[in-house]
Amino acid sequence: DGGITQSPKYLFRKEGQNVTLSCEQNLNHDAMYWYRQDPGQGLRLIYYSQIVNDFQKGDIAEGYSVSREKKESFPLTVTSAQKNPTAFYLCASSRIGGSGNTIYFGEGSWLTVV
C-alpha cells in the first residue's frame, strides 16, 4: 500500500558512523515527523517539519539531523554523536489544518549499532 514508505527496514551500523534513514510520503501532507520508539518509553519526537525547507527540534533532537528539501521527503541522519542510537524509528506525516490531527505512520526502521 502507498502512503508513507521508510527504508531500510533493518540497518546495522558500526559505532562512529553516520547513517541516514529515508522517509517518503505520497499523501501530499505538509507536515512530517520522526519519532523514536524504545521499549517502555513510548514514542518520543525527534524532529518535525511543517513546510519545505523548515523543521523544528522535538524532545530528543541531540545527535540527529534532518532536511526537508522536498515536500514528500524527510530523511533522518543518525550521527555518531547520538549516544544510544539502537532503536526503532518511525516516520509520520499529517495534513495541516482541518479538524483534528490524524498522523499516518510508516512501518518503521530498525537501527542496530554494532
Add this chain to the structure above:
Amino acid sequence: AQRVTQPEKLLSVFKGAPVELKCNYSYSGSPELFWYVQYSRQRLQLLLRHISRESIKGFTADLNKGETSFHLKKPFAQEEDSAMYYCALGFQKLVFGTGTRLLVSP
C-alpha cells in the same frame, strides 16, 4: 508542558470481559486527544480521537476535563483487540504516552 500518562504497561483480560485502558494528561489549554493502536506486524494507526466522539471497533473514549483523563473502554473484549495502545495529546506535534499492551485471552 504537555504530558501523557498511561499507568499500565500490560493489561490482561479474558475474552468477553470489559476493558478500560487508562490515560491521563496534563495540558493547560484545550486538549486534542487521540488513541493510536499497533497490532502485531502492522503499523501504528489512529483508533479514535475525542473530537469525533465516535466508536471504533466497539471502543469509546470520553474526555473528562475535570479528571484530565481520556480512558479507552470496550464492554466486551475480543481476542483480535490484543495490541499495543497509545494515548496521544496535541495538535500537529503529538506527545505520546508509554503505551499499554492489551492481551485478550480465549
